[in-house]
Amino acid sequence: MRLSADYAHIGGQGPGASFEGAFSFAPAAPASATAPANYVFTPVSLGERPGMFTPAARAYFATRVNAGAFNNPAPIDTQFIDNTTWGTHAEANLVTGIGTFTLVPAYRAGTVNNRFSGPAFRAGWSVENGHQASVEARLDGKRLGPIEWLIGGIYFDETISANAAFNQYTVENIQNLSVSNKSWAGFGRLTFHLSDAFRLTGGLRYTKDDKSLTANTIAVVNQCTRPIVPPNFAPCAGGPSLPSALSLADLQQAIPASDLPAGFPAAPFTAAPYGTFGNVILYVPAAYNSNFNKGEATFRLAAEADLFENSLGYASYETGYRSGGFNLTFGKETYAPETIQAFTVGLKNRLLDNRVLLNIEGFYWRYRNQQLAHLGLDARGASSFFTENIGRSTIWGIDVDGALKVGSGTVLTGAVQYLNTKTDNFIYTEPDSGNSGIPPATTCPSVDSGAFFTVNCSGKPLLNSPKLSINAGLEQTFELGSGHKLIFNLNGRYRSNRIIGFDNLPQQNSGDTFEADASLQLAQIDDRWAVTAWIRNLTDERIPTLSQYNSISGGVLNTVYQPPRTYGVKGSFKF
Known part of the structure; x- marks a missing residue:
């Protein structure tokens, strides 16, 4: 029996983004290297990784115009992370006359209290409590002649309760929700040894998911009542944005009395004057009670063959399933399960007295109802973050990885991957707010159907999918005597261009990137203790990982980057 427990706390401010510039609607403008048709892009230079809280960044964002309220956005709120998780885990193995029985129970709990900010959200604030318990049992049976067998089952039970608020300057969405997720599965596997060197394997699993969501939301909406007349395209400029709060009562306390007359909130959808610049405020309650079964x-199905003494050939075909779920997003309340078909063929080799390791694998995957989480607009035109099914996609490629032991204490490693991805049927909708006829900012073609634009990104590569990835590493071990050793590691990673934004805008390409890490470890020969000094992103590269465009808050484009050069020391010991 093996028992374990863990505890973790994450604090600080958390990740943030930096402004790259903004898109503006320009009717009949041709597509360019920096903007799709009907748009122009105006970059801004605020320095490398400036974030959004510097005086210059705040001043820039204050010049933008919010849709709906047509005022200038208030300063972005500060952010923080205060998350705690802990868990227990056990594994018990019992050897019986028919095989080895394994039982794996686990329990996890966590509290989340974090606040994030960005151009799409003045602040997103979440307070959450979650609990999950699971147990897996399996019997790895004794071999029956040419047959190996295994049967088992798993049960998972999770509950989450949360209070969250997402402030978009013109909308404050306050949520109270409770989620229950119960899942169980039974599985089995048979392996037939047709000869000493050739095996066939078949595996089957049935998974049943039972989810429920109960939630109450209040959307407080800030709108402009003055007409949009050129050249004043911000008719309520100077009017107030909505403050952030976790409840309607707290929101009332946060709004200055001079901006809001007594008596708000009145009945739902009843507008009250908000400030003195032509804005009104109203609230829209909603209830969600959804189930997913x-x-x-x-x-x-797989085949394996021992081709030579130290070479293994294999091929497999398998299917996979990812559960659907819920969004608290108007018009996109649920999303369907995702499925995959995967073909794999490969070789694993150990050569030259195990001094060379060489593996080659080819793969072909086909997704159905592929799920994608992204920032977008709900059916009412409000900015939201949600998961939806984007259709079908195809992925294929080849992996080659290996290691070479050079003399005593020196190991070289390397890996190359070629990846080809394509969205076969990637179609989604964006609302046409006010039937304006203004198309969404994207390089994908779109068709205006009145209340919605239908956007077709079929044929585009998948997000975060470089065509070429190359990893290389060096490990050098020095024996120091007295039972100690010194280990030096240097690793580098190259990745070709990849799309890092949902809208497929020109700026949402990462370009080719390279980064390197290094470490130096002092340890006992038997690894009973070790002290390691490490450096990540050794050359302090500026590598983009996510680019988001927000049409609601000023049309700004922002980018999240990998951490700059970071370093630290860690220690470990065994007893």
């Missing part, structure tokens, strides 16, 4: 059978 779905079962799915998946399977795996």
Whole structure:
């Protein structure tokens, strides 16, 4: 029996983004290297990784115009992380006359209290409590002639309660929700040894998910009542944005009495004057009570052959299933399960008395109802973050990785991957707010159907999918005597261009990137203790990981970057 427990606390401010510039609607403007048709992009230079809280960044954002309220956004709120998680885990193995029985129970709990900010959200604030318990049991049976067998099952039970608020300057969405997720599965596997060197394997799993969501939300909306007349395209400029709060009562306290007359909130959808610049404020309550019940059978078929003494060839076909779920997003309340078909063929080799390791693998995957989480607009035109099914996609490629032991204490490693991805059927909708006819900012073609634009990104590569990835590493071990050793590691990673933003805008390409890490470890020969000094992003590269465009708050484009050069020291010991 093995028992374990863990505890973690994450604090600080958390990740943030930096302004790159803004898109403006320009009717009949041709597509360019920096903007799609009907748009122009105006970059801004605020320095490398400036974030959004510097005086210059705040001043820049204050010049933008919010949709709906047509005022200038208030300063972005500060942010923080205060998350705690802990868990316990056990594994018990019992050897019986028919095989080895394994039982794996686990329990986890956590509290989340974090606040993030960005151009799409003045602040997103979440207070959450979650609990999950699971147990897995399996029997790895004794071999029956040419047959190996295994059967088992798993049960998972999770509950989450949360109070959250997402402030978009013109909308404050306050949420109270409770989520229950129960899932169980049974599985089995048979391996037939047709000879000493050739095996066939079949596996089957049935998964049943039972989810429920109960939530109450209040959307407080800030709108402009003055007409939009050129050249004043911000008719309520100077009017107040909405403050952030976790409840309607707290929101009332946060609004200055001079901006809001007594008596708000009145009845739902009843507008009250807000400030003195032509704004009104109203609230829209909503209730969600959704259930998701779905079962799915998946399977795996595989063949393995010992081609030579130290070479293994294999091929497999398998299917996979990812559960659907819920969004607290108007018009996009649920999303369907995702499925995959995966073909794999490969070789694993150990050569030259195990001094060379060489593996080659080819793969071909086909997704159905692929799920994608992104920042977008709900059916009412409000900015929201949600998951939706984007259709079908195809992924294929080849991996080659290996290691070479050079003399005593020197190991070289390397890996190369070629990846080809394509969205076969990637179609989604964006609302046409006020039937304005203004198309969404994207390089994908769109068709105006009145209340909505239908956007077709079929044929585009998948997000975060470089065509070429190359990893290389060096490990050098020095024996120091007295039972100690010194280990030096240097690793580098190259990745070709990849799309890092949902809208497929020109700025949402990462370009080719390279980064390196290094470490130096002092340890006992038997690894009973070790002290390691490490450096990540050794050359302090500025590598973009996510680019987001927000049409609601000033049309700004912002980018999140990998951490700059970071370093530290860690220690470990065994007893």
